[in-house]
Every structure is written in structure tokens, then in C-alpha cells.
Amino acid sequence: MPFDDGRRRVVIREVEPEIDAGRYAIKRTTGESVAVKAAIFADGHDLVRGVLRYRHESETDWHEVVLDSLGQDEWQASFVVAQLGRYLYTVQGWVDHYDTWCRDMRKRIEADQDLSVDLLVGAKLVREAAARASGSDAQHLAEAAAAMASDRSFTARALVALEPALVELVQKYPDRARQTSYDRELAVVVDRPKARYSTWYELFPRSCASEPGRHGTLQDCIRRLPYVAAMGFDVLYLPPIHPIGAAFRKGKNNAPAAEPDDTGSPWAIGSEAGGHKAIHPQLGTFDDFQALVEAAKSHGIEIALDVAIQCSPDHPYVTQHPEWFRARPDGTIQYAENPPKKYQDIYPVDFETAHWRELWEELKSIFTFWIGHGVRIFRVDNPHTKPLGFWEWAIAEIKRDDPDVIFLAEAFTRPQVMYELAKRGFTQSYTYFSWRNTSYELTKYFTELTHSPVCETYRANLWPNTPDILTEYLQNGGRPAFMARLILAATLGASYGIYGPAFELCENRAREPGSEEYLNSEKYQIVHWHWERGDSLSELIARVNAIRRDNPALQTDGDRQFHETTNDQLLCFSKQAGDNLILVVVNVDPYHTHSGWVDVPAARRESEPDKPYQVHDLLSGARYLWHGDRNYVELNPQLVPAHIFRVRRWVRSEREFEYFL
């Protein structure tokens, strides 16, 4: 028989959360909880009990939490993850004979039946519990068992048996000899809170010089930190800072040939000055980099580096490790291609090389090198064009030593691949947000992201623009469009970022009609920005980021809900954390004022349906008294195209004093 013990009668199914049959871990940040559900049942009418078991990978013993019944064989319990790293969790269940006996006993008493033999059955169960217990518990149990089997009246003996303290004591020593363990141990990867809540600013250091014409440096970048900090960003992400290749260098606006003074693309990594572990000489030295990391830290900002696994033809790897590149039949090396487009300034590494083991180790060492220089956040360029198995291995290896490292996946590809990258270990992910403009599109997409299984592994980081993405919406919608997209990104997403100062200066000139490329893109040239221009959105951004900082509801995506409105151009949603409830209404049409009614169900407000509640617009400071589920809003995109309301609930205190929470 294939059974070790056919007497294991309990069945455990439908354990959630569980991703792809336990193949992948779910994600949490320290302090968050994992709510676990399971179906637990046995044959017949006996009662079952169960526990949720969990442990940090560094622990050997399991912690146990008793599961609560939700009815219909569903059970639930939760645990809080306090430590970085990986936790494991699983479920066990068993038939509880004493619980069953007590239930039946009450029915027998009700029916006034003879209890003589049944009391002896119960006494035996309590005696067995006594044998599993020790100390005073064992003694109490033994005494109770003796009393139940004594010659006292049925009533007296039944009272002993059903006494809540005794029932609890018996439950403390259950007979788990024939318990069932769930088939699998499931994992949670626990990150630091910034994995969940982060505010990114992307900037090209070479454009940071205060005077036009000069190549900016890391020191110039340090001088920009107060500007970035004033807007409330906590991650400063730099495009690649490595030496740039000269071979096939692209000119301004991606011209096929560079002029002598053209700077080249930072993503054409590597020259005789070094590769992924070097700093572009014109940007500065490792001392400068160290200074930048420390100065940023003093402003509450972390430096995030870009890791783009690709090489310029001048990269040292090309000569030192030709076996990591694909040779063409004519003896040349295969450059990057997306036929008919050719990128001769870039060599992809060949993950199908027979020397993949050495290649993987070297690529991993790029991350550990920069970790050694104080970097804890990486934005990974096009991870979807590298094998998924590589990322799973590299991220796990790196996080084993440094569980606080954050990896942002810059993949814009099919949903399956984007979600798979998150499952394989990426901490955060770029999204389709940039191209979701209408209420319908935003509601549909973010509803998908809010629900299981996606929400368990995929943490969205929302970018209204990037150096590669100047959307049609921004190109045409002008300043109102930039305001709307900023507020949407910052409130829909607990993590978001902008590419600046192009964003706050509302830079919207495309290279040509129909293109999402910037005219005179910083990818190919130094740009001298007028950082302090009077029409900059920097103050709005600072205000929005301050609102994020003050409102825990905006620091999580777990509880995002969309609400009905009577006008398609008004998007309404809310987020909640504890008693912090934020309601956002955005006019997504940058051209016209829109008005309408928005629905905020009483259940969401947790308020008495007939009582007023206050909505406090954290952008304008205005406070409105609202009644009922449906209220009126009007938004002029030329002013501010959104409300970010804190909903203050009506509360009656113990002393009959009414106020808004």
C-alpha cells in the first residue's frame, strides 16, 4: 500500500497564496502580514483543527498559529514577517476527537440520554491528553479525567467535561500522531519597506553641469541633490555611468554616425577605460561616486544604478571573452538587431554560449561589485531579453547575502513574460501604466494588478515618462496632461518615478510625429536644462510626494478599489491603510473641465450611511462635507486636474462628542 498510515483522514487543499503550485515565492515587506487560507476537512462528521506553520529560513523550528474556521471547510490564519529574507509556510490538520465528543455530548444531554458509557469515552480522551501533557497541566487533566469517570452524578461529570478551561487545556495537547501535512512548503520573500513604497527620480549626471556646454560630473550631481530632495524623492536613478564605446557611436537624435564631439549613448557600455565595473572618466572617480552615495544618503535618497547587460564593441569583455558573444560566419561578432533595425554599437552577450556558467558568474559579479560600492537598488535594462533562469539564479544568490537589495525590471513586453520576471525574483517592475490613459483602461489594468495571483509577486512601479517614452498623451496634452499623469502615478502606485527634469519642465517635443522619442534626447547628447523655470511642476510634485509620505494608504497597493462615476472622464479610486482612507478623483481629459457624481460606498467609508463625512482635499486644503454614497465633483484641468481627498469619518466618542476622525 502506498500509504504510511491509512488513518491520516484529514485532507488539505486550496492553500492560498500559492503561486504556480508553490514553484515561486510570494512577496512581502517587513512588518506586513501573510493571510493564509486553506480547505481542511475529513471524512464523516468528526471535527477537525489545524495550524498555519511558518519559519524564517534561518530558523529550524516552526511557529504555529491556530487556524480559524470560516465555515464550509475553509480555514484561515496569518503571520507577520519581521525579518528580511525568506520565510516558509505550510498547513497541518488533524481530527479533534475531544471537540467532536463535546459537540456530541451536548446533543446527548439535550436529548436527555443515558451518558454513562459516553462519559467514560470522554474520560479516556482526557486521560490521553494528560499523557501528552506534563507538569501541572498533566495533573489537571488527569484529575478531570478521574472526575469524569467517577461515580458522581451525570450532571456533575458532564459539567467537568464541558468546562471551557478544560476544553482549552485538552486542545493544548492534541493527538497529532495521525495529522496531515500539506503537500508543499511555500515561500515568502521578505524585502524592506522601500520595495513596496518608493519614489524615484531619473536624471542624467552628464546634464547636471551648471553651465552650458560642459560635461556634467558626479560632483555636479551632488549639487543637484537638494533640488531632488526638495521634491520628496527617495531614489535617484542614474542611467549607466560606465565608459561609453566609440565604435559605431550614434550621433545626436540617434544619427547613424557621430560627430567628433558627440557623447554617445550611456547604454553603449565599455571602452578601453573599462566596462561595467568602471566609471566614465568624464563623470569622475570612485571617490566621487562614494561621495555621491553618501551625500544622497544625507538627503534621505538612495542611488539606483542601471544594469544593462550589453557591450559596446570596445568593451573589454569582447577581447577578453570572445566566447561570450556570437560569431557570425564572416568572423564578425553579432551586434544587436531587431530586424530590420541594426544596433551596431551594441553587442548582446550570447546566453546560448557553452561557457554560460562563467558568463553567469561574471554578470552576477557586476551587481556584487556595485553592492560593494554602496548601491542597494538596481534598475535592470531589458531583463526580458535574458534567460529567466539566469535572473532567478542571480537574484536569489545576491539576496542570500544582501536581502535588502532591490531589483527593478525594465521590461516592456508581453504580460506572461513581465509577470514571470516578477515571479523569478524582480522586486519591482515597470508597467503598461504609461499607455493606459482612459478611465476604462486604467480601471481594467489596475484591477488586474490588485488581484491574486498577480499582486502576490508583481510590484508595480509607475512611470509617466522615461528617456524612451514620451507618450502621445503627454506630447499633446501639455501641462494639464503632465499634472494628471503625475498625480495618477503617485496615487495609483505606491512606487512611481519620473524622468526629470524633462517631466517637471513638461518637455513634450517628440523627435518626429508618431515617435515616442524625445527631440534632442539626452540619450545621445548633453542637455542644458533650465531647472528653476517658473512654470516647473516641481512644487506640485513636492506637494504630492509629501501627501504620499503623510498617508500610509498611498504607501501600499494592496487595497486599491475603483469607484463608479457618472462621467467617463472622471476616474475615481480609493486606497486604505488602517483608518487612513484616501479617495482620488482625476479628470483624465487634459482639454476640458468635467463634472459628475462619484460613488463612495458606505462600506468603504466604514461610516454610518446616514451620517455626513468630511473629504479633505490634501492638494488644495479645501474641506467638504459629503452625504451619502454619491457626491458631486468638478475638475478644471488647467488648474489642478485632481482631488486627493483624505476621507474623515464621522465618529461619536464615548462622551457623545461628534467629530471627524
Add this chain to the structure above:
Amino acid sequence: MPFDDGRRRVVIREVEPEIDAGRYAIKRTTGESVAVKAAIFADGHDLVRGVLRYRHESETDWHEVVLDSLGQDEWQASFVVAQLGRYLYTVQGWVDHYDTWCRDMRKRIEADQDLSVDLLVGAKLVREAAARASGSDAQHLAEAAAAMASDRSFTARALVALEPALVELVQKYPDRARQTSYDRELAVVVDRPKARYSTWYELFPRSCASEPGRHGTLQDCIRRLPYVAAMGFDVLYLPPIHPIGAAFRKGKNNAPAAEPDDTGSPWAIGSEAGGHKAIHPQLGTFDDFQALVEAAKSHGIEIALDVAIQCSPDHPYVTQHPEWFRARPDGTIQYAENPPKKYQDIYPVDFETAHWRELWEELKSIFTFWIGHGVRIFRVDNPHTKPLGFWEWAIAEIKRDDPDVIFLAEAFTRPQVMYELAKRGFTQSYTYFSWRNTSYELTKYFTELTHSPVCETYRANLWPNTPDILTEYLQNGGRPAFMARLILAATLGASYGIYGPAFELCENRAREPGSEEYLNSEKYQIVHWHWERGDSLSELIARVNAIRRDNPALQTDGDRQFHETTNDQLLCFSKQAGDNLILVVVNVDPYHTHSGWVDVPAARRESEPDKPYQVHDLLSGARYLWHGDRNYVELNPQLVPAHIFRVRRWVRSEREFEYFL
């Protein structure tokens, strides 16, 4: 590194159907197909291909079917199960470099690029395919490779490369050295068609005597076969035919004490005349049983036996194997209980006995004993009160030798447990149909049963009544209620059954108000039925069963769809198999005539929206010409409370002749 080969770039996910991460098999009957879907993708932009692999458990080699792309990384293929037993299926996928090369080549040609090196790359891929091929294929491939690498014009060489016959030939010899196999092999249990489509009649042999007062016999039962066959049933299910215990025997109407002439319940199994492997002496001998099995067969009927794992106190097991029963502290054996109810005439076996292995073997041998006597169908009494692991083991063991055996689970308990019994191996299952009366209830419940994962393992067998279940609906609704429930059971379910002749004689007297027990139930006494009563529903039943036999759509539940009606009392649904489309409309109110409009979407009819179609009422023979999606019906429950329409589509033949299919 935990990878055997990091160059396996393909990922396979979301393989369907898959039950509980492959823990359980899905079910099919011979001749049915298994449609398998999977998400298959790789990093980057390379094209992938894949195969569905399957084999019967008796085969060692896999069959392969090429997967078709559904877009968005979804793939699909199917295979037909021809043999009884178990099949395994899984999926493999790989990067197809030649497919990818061809796609890129077309773009390069389009852009009028230099092709010299790329043609050499392609030639190498074809040369590699040649090395994997043999015979003339190898030669063709080698020649093509040579042509592609020749000094002829780009155009000539590209034409060779992209020639469909060559592309197909290269695909015939793919490079699968670094393919990915799906993590799991999944199973299908293949039953005979009767597992899917069966028509059951339950009857107490002891009530089959032609004259009142006499205990009926198996020979009387043989004489009843023409009656059963005339109604179109193909399974005759007998309650237990074993010796009945005398100890604590229940009297008529479940009276606590029996009168001397009371016959006892057939479910109180076992006396000094024997147990589960004996026949009640008053019913006859093994020769009689053999004669019954053979006579039934000649009428196209199979005998199904009831297996109730429980014993009367007089069962030989009780004295031979006291270790299989639970002893009470007073030395007595634990009788069946559902406190405060006591069933002292029945001892449950104790599945928590230390001797569970011997117990399991003996219980299994009950089935194999009767299989040896020609029985291939078992109705299992209360399987949910026996461990699920026991059923999984016993059914698998029995079906390994006799894969044509059918097990019907008589479990009325919580959904989790009912579905789990099906997953563990039960071929068919009783349902909640008996208590689903309104359109809303029926639509909701049968929609759940029609969809994955339930439909993959749980085959419903619908019973409007049983000896234990005389529903309130039948008690109060009279003859119209019996007609409606008969038609619902027979058309909603490819398998259904009735307990007769109580059903066809519209027996609706309950033991007492509020009870679902029959008055003077056959469970406790012999009943003399007036089989041939003029108001019997036997003719309607015969008609309905003939309609089932003639219409493949009613022999499967796979494609059951519910349709909107304008009247809540009119339930409308359809089933389809090939070009056989059956539309059923039932008035579920047994008291009043109802009329309204029913919606039959054009997509379901597969007809041109503006063309008429014919609905042919197979019950009355009437034919109606309907137009559009919405048509009028009116049903008087006193006449026949339903239409069973065959929908005949309007067809224009090649010769411009219009007719109904």
C-alpha cells in the same frame, strides 16, 4: 548552480487541464478528446514551438502533437483517448532558431538589406537540421544548405531558404537539445462511455412479487426487466441484496422495534447467513443472481449493486474481526450514531483501527467478489464517511485490473468533500439536483458543474427522488412536479436515475410533515405496487429516454449553456454535440401556466442571424419556425411542463436548395 543547462530558455506554465497541481487525474470516456492549453514563451524575441506529449500507461513511447499558437504566448493541442485505463500527458517546448531566422529574413528583404552574412547563418541552421535528419530528408536539407551558401544571387538563395517545403522539412528535425519539459506529467482516467451517459432505475427486488404479501425474489426481478427496459433504462440498481440482521431490527416506518414479520432494512447487512458476499436467502441463490445479470444483459441493462460499508450486529465480521470495530468502555461495540440519533442496528467499521491494512484489503475484496459475479457498476453508500485515502487506493487497485468498473458516490455532504471523492476516483456522483428547484438555483449550480475544474473530475448523476429523498417539491407539486423533475434530470444530466416505481407512480406521501421520508417506505417493508396504473409516467419516461438515445447532445454535459428568459419560472438551456443542438425549456412552477420569451443567441445556433430556424419539439412532435434570438413559449404544467426542442439550422446547399439540417 542548480541548473543542468542554463541554456534551456523556454518556460512552460498554466498547463490545463490540471487538477490540484497534478495531484489528481482528469476524466474522459473512450473516444473523447483532451484539449490541452499551455503558456509557452522564452526570453527575447525568438520564436518558440512546442508539442503536447501523451501516452497510454501501457505504452512506453510518447505520441506527440504539435501545439498551435493562440497568440499572447498561449498554445493548444488535443488528443483522443481510445483505450480504457490511464493516459499521461505533458508539454515540451523549445526555441526555434530557423523560424526566427525566417521571420527576420523577411524583414531584412523588405528593408533591402545586405543578406550575405545572414544567408550563411541560415545555411548553417539548415545544415544542422540535415545532420539530425537521415535518408532523403537529410539529402534535401544538405542541398538546400549548400544552395543558400552558394554564390548565386541573394534573391535565388533567399527563395530557397524561405520555400515553405523547406521550412516544413527543417521543422521536422528541430534542435530540441535544450528544450524545456513541463514540470509535471498529468493523468487522464479513461472510462467506458457509460461513465458519461447512463440511465438508472432503482428498485427493491423484494417488492417485485406479482402477488401481495409474498417476499419478492431475484426471479421476480427478472420478470420485471421488460417493464424497466421498455422505459429505456440501461442500469438497474438494487439496494443491498445481502442477508439482513435481526438484532435491533427496525420496524415499519423506522419504528424502534420490529414486529416478528418485519423484513428489516437491507442496509443492516449481515446475519448468520452471511455478510457482504452473501445473498439474502429469501431473494434467491447465486444462480438466480447469475440469471438476473444475464437476463438484464439481454435487455441492454446492467445490474448495479449497492456497497454499504457497515454491518448489522449479526454480521460475521463482528465475531471474526472484532478488531475492525470500536469497543466502548463497557465492552459493547460502538453502533452508528448521529447524536442524538442512535442506529443500534448498524455497526460502522472503525477506520482508525490499527488493523486498517487488513480491513482495507477485505473491503476491497467485496467489490472484486461481485466483479467476479458479473457486476461492473457499484453504487457506494455514504462514501464520505469513510477515509478519502481508502477510496483512492481501492478504486485505483480495482480499476487497474478492471478499468471498465463504474463507481457512483452516494454522498450528500459539503461541496469540498463531494468534489474530493470525485477527484479520488469515483466515476459518477450524486448531486444537490434534488433540492435545486428554481431557475436561479438550477442555473447557478449547473453552471458550476459545467466549468473547470469541477467538470474535469465530477460527473453528475441526477436523481429527482431516492428511497431517502422525497422532496417537498414532489410532495406538494403532484404529477406536474414529477414530470418537470423527470425532464430536468434527463436533459440537464447525461446520467440520471429514478427510484421506481415510486417515481413513475407519483408516490408523494411523506412519513410526516416536514420529512423527506416516504410513508411506508420500502426501506423497512415490502410494498405491493400497482405497476401498470393508467396514470403512470412510464410512457413519458420511455419517450424522454428515447429522445436521449437519439440525440448525442443529451449524452454529454460538456457543453451545457443556460439562456435568458423573460419569465423566472421558465428555465431555458441547451446542449450540443456536433450538429445536434437540443434546446430545453421547462416551466419549473408545477401550479401555473407560464409564458415568456426565451433567448437563443445566434452564435449558439450557428445560423445566419437573419434566417429562420426550425425548433422541433421531440416530446410533442410539433415543429415551429423561429426567427431571431428571442421567441415566445407557453407551458401548461398540467399537460407537459417542457419543450425538448431539436434546433434545426437553416442551410443553403451547394445547389442553392434551402433546408433545415
